[in-house]
Amino acid sequence: MVAIHVLNGPNLNLLGQREPEVYGRLSLADIETRLRARAEVLAAAGGGAISLAFAQTNSEGELVTLVQNAGLAGAGVILNAGAYTHTSIALRDAISGSRALAIEVHLSNVHAREQFRHHSVIAAVAHGVIAGFGAAGYELALEAIVPLLRARTAAVEGVGNH
Numbered sequence: 001m002v003a004i005h006v007l008n009g010p011n012l013n014l015l016g017q018r019e020p021e022v023y024g025r026l027s028l029a030d031i032e033t034r035l036r037a038r039a040e041v042l043a044a045a046g047g048g049a050i051s052l053a054f055a056q057t058n059s060e061g062e063l064v065t066l067v068q069n070a071g072l073a074g075a076g077v078i079l080n081a082g083a084y085t086h087t088s089i090a091l092r093d094a095i096s097g098s099r100a101l102a103i104e105v106h107l108s109n110v111h112a113r114e115q116f117r118h119h120s121v122i123a124a125v126a127h128g129v130i131a132g133f134g135a136a137g138y139e140l141a142l143e144a145i146v147p148l149l150r151a152r153t154a155a156v157e158g159v160g161n162h
Ligand code: DQA
Pocket: 010, 011, 012, 080, 081, 082, 083, 084, 085, 105, 106, 107, 108, 109, 110, 117
């Protein structure tokens, strides 16, 4: 079984109402429903169960704790850190310090927007970045992270067998 924590930062609780021309009309609950369905399809295709946990917070410290907990538990992280992406060294340190396998997600194409959104302080410690595909970006991240986590689990089990 692989475990994945889908963590959302500030203002993402407003999805659906917040600047829909930028972020789309789906709420975070809609995104969760879609991701759970996609996880079931991926699990049914073979390779073992996928457990998903969702959380959203507007607080930087809480997001740091959520990332730490996921990383230390060996869970993968799909992270949309919202504006903390551009500012939070603490969040970057939480990813590297807990060795979280993280994929950074943005609904919007941050590189096509204001200059201050072009730089991510967490991208260098993320496994990869997905931006500009709207809510589908979370599903793309799920598709990407599941084989990475399965490979990591297989490698750890392989070491135990020798
Ligand atoms: C965002 C992009 C950030 O720049 C912004 O602060 C957000 C949302 C996105 O999903 O496109 O809150 O992370």
